[in-house]
Amino acid sequence: MQQVDRVIHDRLTTGVPLVAQVSQYIISAGGKRLRPALLLLMAEALEYKGDKHYSLAAVVEFIHTATLLHDDVVDESTLRRGRPTANATFGNPASVLVGDFLYSRSFQMMVETQSMRVMDILANATNIISEGEVLQLINMHDASLSEEDYLHVIRSKTAKLFEASTRIAAVLAGCDAAQEERCAEYGQALGTAFQIIDDVLDYEGTVEDLGKNLGDDLREGKTTLPLIIAMREGTPEQATVIRNAIEQGSVDALEAVVAIVRNTGALDGARRAAAAEAQRAIAATAGMPENAHTQALRQLAEQLQSRKT
Numbered sequence: 001m002q003q004v005d006r007v008i009h010d011r012l013t014t015g016v017p018l019v020a021q022v023s024q025y026i027i028s029a030g031g032k033r034l035r036p037a038l039l040l041l042m043a044e045a046l047e048y049k050g051d052k053h054y055s056l057a058a059v060v061e062f063i064h065t066a067t068l069l070h071d072d073v074v075d076e077s078t079l080r081r082g083r084p085t086a087n088a089t090f091g092n093p094a095s096v097l098v099g100d101f102l103y104s105r106s107f108q109m110m111v112e113t114q115s116m117r118v119m120d121i122l123a124n125a126t127n128i129i130s131e132g133e134v135l136q137l138i139n140m141h142d143a144s145l146s147e148e149d150y151l152h153v154i155r156s157k158t159a160k161l162f163e164a165s166t167r168i169a170a171v172l173a174g175c176d177a178a179q180e181e182r183c184a185e186y187g188q189a190l191g192t193a194f195q196i197i198d199d200v201l202d203y204e205g206t207v208e209d210l211g212k213n214l215g216d217d218l219r220e221g222k223t224t225l226p227l228i229i230a231m232r233e234g235t236p237e238q239a240t241v242i243r244n245a246i247e248q249g250s251v252d253a254l255e256a257v258v259a260i261v262r263n264t265g266a267l268d269g270a271r272r273a274a275a276a277e278a279q280r281a282i283a284a285t286a287g288m289p290e291n292a293h294t295q296a297l298r299q300l301a302e303q304l305q306s307r308k309t
Contacts, residue, residue: 003051004036007058011105018090022098026065026086035060035165038190041300042169042183045285045293052113052172060165062106063126067133067161069099074137075220117171125164132156141221143243147228151192158198159191179287186284186297193277193304199224200270201307203261218257221249225273227257230266238264275305 012023036057043053071077072085073092079085087095103126110119135153139145166187170180202217203226217224223246231239238260245253261267281301288294 001033001037001040003054004033004040004057004061007055008061011058011062011109014101018094019098019101022069022086022090022094023065023102025089026069027061029080029083033061034194035064035161038162038187038300039165039169041293041297042166042186043172045288045291045297046169046173046175046179046183047289047291048169048173050172052115053169055109056113056118056168056172057165059106059109059122060161060168062102062109063122063129064161066099066102066106067129069095069102071133074133075216077216115171118168121164121167121171125160128156128160132158132160136222139223141247141249143223143227143231143246145223145228147225150223150225150228154195155188155192158195159188162191162194163187182284182287186281186301189277189281189284190301190304193274193281193301196225196270196274196277197304197307200226200267200274202226203258204267215251215254215258218245218254219249219251221246225270226261226266229269230257230261230264233264233266233269234260271305278302278305 008027012020012027014020014023039057039060040053068080069086072080073087073095076087077085078088085095086098106122110122113119132153132155136157139149139153163184164187167180167184170183175183199217202214202224218227227242227246231242234242241253241256242260245251245257278301282298285294285297288297
């Protein structure tokens with residue numbers, strides 16, 4: 001990760017001060033660096049001996065950062081990772097344009113790998129992520145969203161970059177098609193579990209742990225898995241409270257919604273769904289070389305279910 005951070009620092013060099021300022025602001029905000037870490041872990045688990053995984057891990061982080069910049073503008077978010085968002089600090093135009101800069105810089109770096117396969121994976125991933133963002137926008141304030149549709153959105157919007165990260169590692173390591181698919185499945189399953197837990201924490205966590213405002217999903221009119229389960233398992237009256245809150249995009253009834261989500265067992269139900277995805281990720285590691293990095297991939301999937309941030 002130190003190597004990746006060096007690449008990130010080097011490739012954020014630009015003659016435009018505002019671009020550098022906004023880029024550094026969000027890149028230095030902390031974060032889990034989970035997607036680049038996944039790429040490194042998978043490459044090492046597959047016994048890759050080259051060094052292209054460092055620059056490609058940085059590419060993945062740039063793409064992720066660009067999506068965050070654009071997300072926060074679309075969602076009108078004011079807090080991320082415990083501090084004001086870039087759009088709250090520098091304004092929407094700067095956030096959107098610097099997001100574009102990070103996208104274009106990531107594609108410059110992809111070309112340098114001289115691998116059409118890698119470029120194909122990442123180009124496809126960024127396109128699907130964009131589709132997922134639009135799908136989420138279309139689904140805003142739609143309380144009738146099904147669990148199947150919810151999963152389709154998060155597998156496009158969130159899990160796709162996880163999947164691309166682990167697939168790239170397999171390509172770098174020269175894996176056959178079957179092993180590549182297993183690596184991609186690990187990433188998709190882990191990314192799905194990650195997002196489900198993220199949605200659980202919006203009704204279970206604290207501002208300090210999350211680094212964002214509680215109830216943001218409800219304010220934005222997002223129908224997430226805890227809400228879907230609560231409407232299904234609760235009384236008609238409870239379902240109506242949640243439905244109205246989603247449709248109005250209001251946090252006025254946040255306390256009541258949180259109580260309903262907790263009392264109907266929706267959080268436990270969502271955690272069970274995340275656990276099933278985590279087990280799918282673990283199963284996908286079967287047949288990989290047995291080493292410390294493979295063990296770490298399994299451990300990551302196991303521990304993901306108990307995360308608080």
